Amino acid sequence: MKKVAILGIGQTKVDEHWDKSLRELGGEAAFLAMQDAGVEKVDALYVGNMLSPMVSGQNQLGTFFGDWVGLWKQEAVKIEAACGSGAAAFRSALMAVSAGDVESALVVGVEKMTDKAGKDVTAALATAADSDYEVEQGVSFVGINALVMRRYMHEFGWKHEDFAPFSINSHANAMHNPYARLHEKITVEKFERSSMVATPINLLDASPVGDGAAAVIIVPAEKVMRRPRVVVSASAAATDSIAVHSRKDPMFLNAAYLSSKQAYEMAGVKPEDIDVFELHDAFSIMAALSLEATGFAERGQGVRLGLENQIGVSGKIPVCTRGGLKARGHPVGATGMYQIVEVVQQLRGECDATQVDGASIGMAQNIGGSGATILTHILSKEN
Amino acid sequence: MKKVAILGIGQTKVDEHWDKSLRELGGEAAFLAMQDAGVEKVDALYVGNMLSPMVSGQNQLGTFFGDWVGLWKQEAVKIEAACGSGAAAFRSALMAVSAGDVESALVVGVEKMTDKAGKDVTAALATAADSDYEVEQGVSFVGINALVMRRYMHEFGWKHEDFAPFSINSHANAMHNPYARLHEKITVEKFERSSMVATPINLLDASPVGDGAAAVIIVPAEKVMRRPRVVVSASAAATDSIAVHSRKDPMFLNAAYLSSKQAYEMAGVKPEDIDVFELHDAFSIMAALSLEATGFAERGQGVRLGLENQIGVSGKIPVCTRGGLKARGHPVGATGMYQIVEVVQQLRGECDATQVDGASIGMAQNIGGSGATILTHILSKEN
Numbered sequence: 204m205k206k207v208a209i210l211g212i213g214q215t216k217v218d219e220h221w222d223k224s225l226r227e228l229g230g231e232a233a234f235l236a237m238q239d240a241g242v243e244k245v246d247a248l249y250v251g252n253m254l255s256p257m258v259s260g261q262n263q264l265g266t267f268f269g270d271w272v273g274l275w276k277q278e279a280v281k282i283e284a285a286c287g288s289g290a291a292a293f294r295s296a297l298m299a300v301s302a303g304d305v306e307s308a309l310v311v312g313v314e315k316m317t318d319k320a321g322k323d324v325t326a327a328l329a330t331a332a333d334s335d336y337e338v339e340q341g342v343s344f345v346g347i348n349a350l351v352m353r354r355y356m357h358e359f360g361w362k363h364e365d366f367a368p369f370s371i372n373s374h375a376n377a378m379h380n381p382y383a384r385l386h387e388k389i390t391v392e393k394f395e396r397s398s399m400v401a402t403p404i405n406l407l408d409a410s411p412v413g414d415g416a417a418a419v420i421i422v423p424a425e426k427v428m429r430r431p432r433v434v435v436s437a438s439a440a441a442t443d444s445i446a447v448h449s450r451k452d453p454m455f456l457n458a459a460y461l462s463s464k465q466a467y468e469m470a471g472v473k474p475e476d477i478d479v480f481e482l483h484d485a486f487s488i489m490a491a492l493s494l495e496a497t498g499f500a501e502r503g504q505g506v507r508l509g510l511e512n513q514i515g516v517s518g519k520i521p522v523c524t525r526g527g528l529k530a531r532g533h534p535v536g537a538t539g540m541y542q543i544v545e546v547v548q549q550l551r552g553e554c555d556a557t558q559v560d561g562a563s564i565g566m567a568q569n570i571g572g573s574g575a576t577i578l579t580h581i582l583s584k585e586n
Numbered sequence: 587m588k589k590v591a592i593l594g595i596g597q598t599k600v601d602e603h604w605d606k607s608l609r610e611l612g613g614e615a616a617f618l619a620m621q622d623a624g625v626e627k628v629d630a631l632y633v634g635n636m637l638s639p640m641v642s643g644q645n646q647l648g649t650f651f652g653d654w655v656g657l658w659k660q661e662a663v664k665i666e667a668a669c670g671s672g673a674a675a676f677r678s679a680l681m682a683v684s685a686g687d688v689e690s691a692l693v694v695g696v697e698k699m700t701d702k703a704g705k706d707v708t709a710a711l712a713t714a715a716d717s718d719y720e721v722e723q724g725v726s727f728v729g730i731n732a733l734v735m736r737r738y739m740h741e742f743g744w745k746h747e748d749f750a751p752f753s754i755n756s757h758a759n760a761m762h763n764p765y766a767r768l769h770e771k772i773t774v775e776k777f778e779r780s781s782m783v784a785t786p787i788n789l790l791d792a793s794p795v796g797d798g799a800a801a802v803i804i805v806p807a808e809k810v811m812r813r814p815r816v817v818v819s820a821s822a823a824a825t826d827s828i829a830v831h832s833r834k835d836p837m838f839l840n841a842a843y844l845s846s847k848q849a850y851e852m853a854g855v856k857p858e859d860i861d862v863f864e865l866h867d868a869f870s871i872m873a874a875l876s877l878e879a880t881g882f883a884e885r886g887q888g889v890r891l892g893l894e895n896q897i898g899v900s901g902k903i904p905v906c907t908r909g910g911l912k913a914r915g916h917p918v919g920a921t922g923m924y925q926i927v928e929v930v931q932q933l934r935g936e937c938d939a940t941q942v943d944g945a946s947i948g949m950a951q952n953i954g955g956s957g958a959t960i961l962t963h964i965l966s967k968e969n
Contacts, residue, residue: 204687224718247823256639260721262713263668266825266958270832276844278823279959280674281666285646291663295678301685304587304821330645335607338643438687440630440661442649449653461659575649576662 204469205301206424209433209582211240212544217384217415217532219317225259226271229313232416232540233272236309240420246305247278251292251312252536253285257327258319268311278305285331286485287571288312289539290578293419294438300421312540313416324412328535331572333446345409345486347447347573349401352488355454356403359503363403366487367394368509369522370407370529373484376516377526379556382541384413384532408487410527415534417541430586433550436564437469437581445575454503458577459496459568466566466579467498474498477581478562479549480520481542483570484527493568494520497579516557524549524557539569543580550584587852588684589807592816592965594623595927600767600798600915602700608642609654612696615799615923616655619692623803629688630661634675634695635919636668640710641702651694661688668714669868670954671695672922673961676802677821683804695923696799707795711918714955716829728792728869730830730956732784735871738837739786742886746786749870750777751892752905753790753912756867759899760909762939765924767796767915791870793910798917800924813969816933819853819947820964822846828958837886841960842879842951849949849962850881857881860964861945862932863903864925866953867910876951877903880962899940907932907940922952926963933967 213235220228229250237243250264261267265279284291289312296308316324328344337347356363370389377383389407397407424434441461447453467473474497482497484490491505499520500508513519525531525545528538546565548554563584570577596618603611612633620626633647644650648662667674672695679691699707711727720730739746753772760766772790780790807817824844830836850856857880865880867873874888882903883891896902908914908928911921929948931937946967953960 204685226718253645254639256637256710256713259717260709260713261717262636262666263670263828263955263959265667266955267716267828269825270827270829270958274825275827276824276840279667279825280678280823282678283645283664283666284648284662287646295663295665295681298678298681298685298687301687302587302681304681304684326643327639330639330643333650334642334644335609440663441659442652442657442662444653444658445646445650446653457659572646572649575653576646 204438207297207300207421207435208424208427209419209547210422210427211236211420212547213239214382214417214541214544215415216382217413217534220414225255225261225315226267228315228414229268229311229416230271232418233268233309233311236418236420242420245307245309245420247299247308248274249292249296249308249310250281251288251540252281252314253283253288254314254316254327254535259315284576285571286535287539287569287576287578288536290569290580293540293543294440294578296421297435297438300423307420307422309418309420310540311416311418312537314534314536315414316412316534317414336446345404346401348486348488349404351447351453353403355488358454361506364391364395365506365510366408367391368514369484369487369490370394372514373523373527373529376524376557377530380525380531383526383530384411385530404486410485410529410533413532413534415532415537417537417544419543431584433547433582434585435580436583437466439465439469440578442576443574445572447573456492456496456574456577458574459493462577462579463497466581470581472564476564477520477566479524479546479559479565480522481545481567482522483568484523484529485533497568516559521559524554524559542567542569546582550582587821590680590683590804590818591807591810592802592930593805593810594619594803595930596622597765597800597924597927598798599765600796600917603797608638608644608698609650611698611797612651612694612799613654615801616651616692616694619801619803625803628690628692628803630682630691631657632675632679632691632693633664634671634923635664635697636666636671637697637699637710637918642698667959668954669918670922670952670959670961671919673952673963676923676926677823677961679804680818680821683806690803690805692801692803693923694799694801695920697917697919698797699795699917700797719829728787729784731869731871732787734830734836735786738871741837744889747774747778748889748893749791750774751897752867752870752873753777755897756906756910756912759907759940760913763908763914766909766913767794768913787869793868793912793916796915796917798915798920800920800927802926814967816930816965817968818963819966820849822848822852823961825959826957828955830956839875839879839957839960841957842876845960845962846880849964853964855947859947860903860949862907862929862942862948863905864928864950865905866951867906867912868916880951899942904942907937907942925950925952929965933965
């Protein structure tokens, strides 16, 4: 892969944006990224989105947004990998720039989820799971994750409250992120008393849906003279069976293991070199599983990192420094792009109270389905 | 772009496959392509599909099919560009192989459309158009094309029956393609007496929906020693406004002009060098407009090529040699991949009664929306 630099970033607040149409929402992030990059045109547009055909009655989002942001003639396409759509779009753009076929690309992750009733969105989200062998049996997407969490607690002997630090950390960090959906500090007591969604997952284990968009502009690194610059050191994708029950070990995110292993090799780094890790805490159990599969904890011991206070901004491995999916919010197809934007913010040193001191290597990991499609990206600051 | 070769092809008949699930349908084409290529594994999977979230309640088709065809760990992703999804997936795969990030890729175009009632499919297809400014006004996708056709007839003085040769040619060619949906010769009289869908588009102007899947395996060309081999000489994509009414000239497919111009330059050929052209005859008007924008006819004169008998297998520019969208059928997200497979069949000399003599350069052009996203690929036979 040719070396690619990130020239500009943009994001909207994750919220209930009832006053903005789908095109206005994605357009806002795109325009901000173009403004930040100081460019008005790019060669191609890659859009990550999961739900727009079902929620907004709109397909062909590549051209739809290209039209709106003034790229009337350029190549444009949409990439979908459930909640991993954002990072998958980013990777598609990297491939095109790396192949030399386009010289600059805009990547937009966008999702509008709050225009429909909750039950419709729950049904739409279930399309991430296996329609024949999971959804047909009556299980929802949160239900699948609840089965995994319950088994994990049984197998490794953890209590529900042991997962609290993940949620508390994300909520605390989101307090300092103006783009986050939730600005509310929580405690272990509040975590334990929260309403049950699908036992043992309660409301504070689960990330909130929301409307949001995040975008970046990428170009070949040799085009960027100014220093420091943020470059993509590694990009890797791997998959697992789409149905959780088909896996030999449903409590090991093999696709996270494979894609992070490949990413570490590509970047020439080890887990201990990562200064900040934007992981995919769609549910608190996923935070634990990601840390284990990605080399930060032994199997069944991911929660220990939270309990030992190692996931905060000055911990061993700072995670979800802008609020993560849990508190920044999880506009599903946009999430992977929020993670990329947030890692860039850390490497640029723009994170104020949640800035990781001297952050120079950051990792983002985006998950589609219950561990089915997993993309890992490593970004580095070059001085 | 690095030179890429097509190592294997596979396709299912376009039909009402009520006995096959979505995974079985796409899997069949994938397995046939792997068998034809003589490989059991590839590095990555790219799926082109438009409707599965709405029709089959299934998203994340990359991983869904990777799981089914034995690629449990590999990268997999879905690409969507409405009816241009197939070629868009093919181009994504080309970029990844060209970037050197994957050494071999499987591309599957798949669509299952006949499991739902016609009105639901009509609504799902309308997501290709502009939801805010076209569909909200009550126009269907065929309705938009009917407005363009009516204007074209008015502006250039053509009668409805002048479009008959496109439909007659596609139906005649499909008689010799076992994978085609319709095996029925038609005449001008039959064309003129066909039921009206949206004036002036009648049933024989319009392509039939259907269930189908088509697939290819691609690798870097230098890996293929055997001759002849089929290589990708050019790949280009361009877009236009998503709403037809926003265009300066709604009767000129500017994205077809741009993408074919770029493809000709990349391949170092001119329109007269193209031996076979699989164009996107979703409606007969689109066949005329494609021929004009792609350099085979003057503006407003595309229909003349049909009337002068130049589009048949021994004509000046043979089109839709396997039946085109009109008679092979139009399983929307799969269509672009059927076109690629059919061009490969022509270059390999496997087309029997509709074989173009000495075909060595073939072009496929796939359209998403009413001319909104257009991809042009040129394939060549190397001896």
